[in-house]
Amino acid sequence: MHAALCYTEEIKKSRYCDPKAKKWPCAPGRQYYGRGPLQLTWNYNYGPCGRANRFDGLKNPDIVARNRVVAWKAALWFWMKNVRPVVGRGFEPTIRAINGALECNGKNPGAVKARVDFYKGYCKRFGVAPGPNLTC
Template structure:
C-alpha cells in the first residue's frame, strides 16, 4: 500500500509539473523567449553605455523588465526572427529616449506640465506634471491615466510613480508599446518611430533623432543575429 501511495504521489507531481509548464506564457519560455533574447549581457550592454552618475543606473534592471512582462504576454509573439526584431526595436527606442537607460525623467521636464486641457475625460491635477518618465518617456495626462488604469496605479494624481517604481516604469513602456507600436512592426522599424514620435521627428522633422533610433536598432539586430529588415526610416 505504501508503494502504491508513493507511485500516486509521484504521478501527481509529474502532472503538476507538466501543467505548470503548459501554463507558462510563450514570451517567457522556450529557446527564443524574451528571457533568452534579453540576456544579462544584452541588457547590461545598454545600461553600461550610460554614465556612472546617471540616475537610471541604479533604477532600471533586467529583473524589473522581465517582471513587467507578466502583464504583456503578446510582446514577442511571432517567429524567432520577429521576436528578436521586436526586442531590438523596443530597446532601440528606449535607448534613444533615455540615452541608454541613463534618464528616468525627461531633461528639464518640470518646465512644462504637459496637461492637455482639451481632453476633458482626464482633467489634470493642477499640482502634478505629466512630463516624460520611464523607458519610453510616458508623456501627457491622458497617457498617464490610460496607463495607470491598465497597469493599476493612479496616473492622474501620482504620475511620479513611473519614476519611483522600476517595474511600473517598464510596464508603462510596454503598455505604450503594445497599445501603439506592436501592431505596426510588420511595416518596418520606421513605423515604430512614427508611432512613438512621428509628428516631431518624421518627414524631416528631426533627422538626427531618427538616425539615432535607427543606429541603435541596427546595432541590436546585429547583436541578436537577425536582419533588421526594410523601411528603417520614417
C-alpha cells in the same frame, strides 16, 4: 554604445498637458513628461495607463519614475497599445508610434537618424537584417 533604458525621467522636461483630452484632465501642479523605460508622456497616456495598471496616473505621474514595477508596467502598457500593432511593418512605424509627433516629417532628422543607427547596431549584434522601411 548608446545608454538606452537608463533614464527614469526625461532630460528636457516639458509639461505635456493636452487640454483637449477632456477624459484625462491634467491635475494641478502635475507634469506629464517622459518617465520610465519608454518615457511615457502626455496626460492622455498617463490617465489610461494608470487605470489599466491600478495607479493614479494623472495625480501621481511621478510613480512611474520612482517605482520600477510601475515603470515597466507602464512601458509594457504603452508598447502593447501603441507599438506592437505596427511592429511587422518595419522600424519606421515604431518610431511614429513612440515619438513620431516630435521626430517624423522632418521635425527632428537627427533624432531619427540616431534611433535608426541604434536599431541597426542592435540588429547587427543579434545577426539579423534590419529590413526595409527604417526612417520616417
